[in-house]
Amino acid sequence: MSLTNQKHLFDLPEDVTYLNIASLSPSFKSIEEAGLRAVKEKSRPYLIPSSDFFNPVTELKKLFAQLINVNDYNRIANIPSVSYGLATIAHNISLKENSEIVLIEEQFPSNYYVWEKLAKKYNAKLKIVQQEINGKLWNEAILNAINVNTGLIALGNIHWANGTIFDLKAIRKKTRQHDALLIIDGSQSIGALPFSVKEIQPDAMVCAGYKWLFGPYGCGYAYFGSYFDNGNPIEENWANRLGSENLTNLTNYESNYKALANRYSVGEHGSFIYIQMQIAAITQLLKWKASDIQDYCHKITVSSVNQLKKAGCEIEEDTYRAKHLFGIKLPESVNKKALKEKLTREKIFVSFRGDYIRISCHLYNTEAHFEKLTKCILSEIEI
Known part of the structure; x- marks a missing residue:
């Protein structure tokens, strides 16, 4: 059985888009x-x-x-x-x-x-x-x-x-x-x-x-x-x-x-x-399967990944990358400082690692979170 969104197990605010579990995970309520x-x-x-x-x-x-x-x-x-x-x-x-x-x-x-x-x-x-x-x-x-x-x-x-x-x-x-x-x-x-x-x-x-x-x-x-x-x-x-x-x-x-x-x-x-x-x-x-977590993360990210690639961002091909964590390499024309400020204003939390924006997601995330992220990035590419 495929996994559904599990945000009810967490205490994450509705206005926060947390895409940075690779740095530090939130706790389940049970934890x-x-x-x-x-x-x-x-x-x-x-x-x-x-x-x-x-x-x-x-x-x-x-x-x-x-x-x-x-x-x-x-x-x-x-x-x-x-x-x-x-x-x-x-x-x-x-x-x-x-x-x-x-x-x-x-x-x-x-x-x-x-x-x-x-x-x-x-x-x-x-x-x-x-x-x-x-x-x-x-x-x-x-x-x-x-x-x-x-x-x-x-x-x-x-x-x-x-x-x-x-x-x-x-x-x-x-x-x-x-x-x-x-x-x-x-x-x-x-x-x-x-x-x-x-x-x-x-x-x-x-x-x-x-x-x-x-x-x-x-x-x-x-x-x-x-x-x-x-x-x-x-x-x-x-x-x-x-x-x-x-x-x-x-x-x-x-x-x-x-x-x-x-x-x-x-x-x-x-x-x-x-x-x-x-x-x-x-x-x-242990109640979840890692393969199902991968499937869920792929499902909520696939549209955004395709949009960002079309806009000139570099993202590894699906076959050779994880679905829960991946890097977005921005076009050189993007003002990273301005993008960071915009992400902060929108309460979108990611990591900047080397040449990449590192995105890491889990079962508490939704496709809407990635639509919000993608909108911010595309707005800086189009400027």
Whole structure:
């Protein structure tokens, strides 16, 4: 069954056109309620059982594992940010001298600096695959960049600014041929674009929680494959040690970590407020299918996309871009400052990223929102 508009689940004003979930998502009403309940519980800490440090975390990991199609929730770690997850991954990777780390052009900073540092550590080389004129050619260039010298490739499922989809299945196949690692940043895709760990089989995947997962700022998740099963975390916190659920026994220090990815979770990952909010969010997400979210976003945007293309804007072809997030490259004659001011007056919220207006939408948006956006852009093109 196709999805219909879900604005009733949100508390968004009628006069606001919010097309910027890629920066920060609004909360469902149920998420807000879960957070408020948790805040009130903190006022009575003596009523919070010690099991609440662990059981809700397990519940959340199981939900996220289901979302990304992972059998064992113990392969999921709670992280505070993508940069923390990538730092943990890089901390446990060894490279050969002069090997290559493949990145794409204009990758998000958190997914660049960590690999630049790792390259210096092992005297390896960064290999940046330049953006091509369309997604088809860009994907071909990425595949051609992977060779016998490749140590790892790190990229998102889509480009964070323009929505170009990268063929992770083909990239995974090529990396296996050369025994190279595949590290994925799912922050702009998990929850809104179909993704399966079973299908892609990445070595690791990180994902921010405050975008398409509708969680609070400061929470995220990481999947760790078998390459990282016996690695070392970047911090030593008590909750990640074997048997830490027994609080009376904590000073009988334990040298062993909990199994698999549990060793990599950040300290204080049992945050009572964050965990309850994210449980509410992913519970709702699992009621929808990512493919249906894509279909809905395509339906409400297709008319505007066609109008903007005819007016001289550049937008990636449908086949090679996501429908929930895409970039609009304006004609050079457009006064961007004037356009930004007009969008602000009309209460239309988007992001300007590099050469693109980044548009990101969800089930609370309607075709009318895009008609309003398109009218503003066309008015500046016609001036």
